[in-house]
Amino acid sequence: MALPRVTLGRTGIQVSALCIGTGTNGWGGRSSQTALGRKGLPDLLEYAFQAGITFWDSADQYGSHPHVRDGLQRVGREHVVITTKTRARTAADCRTDLDRFRRELDVDCIDIVLMHCLFDPEWPAQYAPVMDVLSEAKQSGKVRAVGVSCHNFGAFQRAADEPWVDVVLARLNYGNVNMDASWPEVVEVLHQMREGGMGVYGMKVLGAGKLTQDPERAVRFVFEQRAVDAITIGMRSRAEVDENCTLVRRALTELPAELVGTL
Numbered sequence: 001m002a003l004p005r006v007t008l009g010r011t012g013i014q015v016s017a018l019c020i021g022t023g024t025n026g027w028g029g030r031s032s033q034t035a036l037g038r039k040g041l042p043d044l045l046e047y048a049f050q051a052g053i054t055f056w057d058s059a060d061q062y063g064s065h066p067h068v069r070d071g072l073q074r075v076g077r078e079h080v081v082i083t084t085k086t087r088a089r090t091a092a093d094c095r096t097d098l099d100r101f102r103r104e105l106d107v108d109c110i111d112i113v114l115m116h117c118l119f120d121p122e123w124p125a126q127y128a129p130v131m132d133v134l135s136e137a138k139q140s141g142k143v144r145a146v147g148v149s150c151h152n153f154g155a156f157q158r159a160a161d162e163p164w165v166d167v168v169l170a171r172l173n174y175g176n177v178n179m180d181a182s183w184p185e186v187v188e189v190l191h192q193m194r195e196g197g198m199g200v201y202g203m204k205v206l207g208a209g210k211l212t213q214d215p216e217r218a219v220r221f222v223f224e225q226r227a228v229d230a231i232t233i234g235m236r237s238r239a240e241v242d243e244n245c246t247l248v249r250r251a252l253t254e255l256p257a258e259l260v261g262t263l
Contacts, residue, residue: 086113
């Protein structure tokens, strides 16, 4: 059975309900996925694509752009939606990042670019020049959608009120692991985002590995909240790809019809 496909809010971008992440323990230009190597990670991305995962999450901080590029060359750029993230905090740095990211990924257009790791609730005023550069890139066809990942609840709440945001990458799990607030508080804000037309995909679904004792419960919980379009999970083996595809298919198949209709 194929993985369900969903649309990320008002963007019109269609993705698989499961995204493969490349940033487990990712920072400083490396991650658990890039540690698989320039052959190992593209092999895994290709396998994930064959399993129905058409949504790949990357970031400059993970060092995964070259691996993603190699994976795209295998499966075809037109078949996959790519997210990447910038830590740029000035307009000049953002322009430099966008040009470099497109070279590293070997693409003319990046599907989704997020401002990475926002902490300050006043980020729209503080980083307005960066937002302007990303808006210009969207208008010129270098980027399809823009958005944020937040690591502070105030910054996250502010994103819900910011019309510039197309897509949000949000932390959500039933154990409140590595989250900025309790899951009911986060879900309330996510509902505001989705009502406003933002596309949302969830991360830390398995609590950075701390909720793997019952992954089915973890995956099902996130979809039951009707708060995300899709989820991203960092996978490091074919077995993990198979397991997570099965869990997502099962969760979406077994959810009550009134819940599935909202995804």
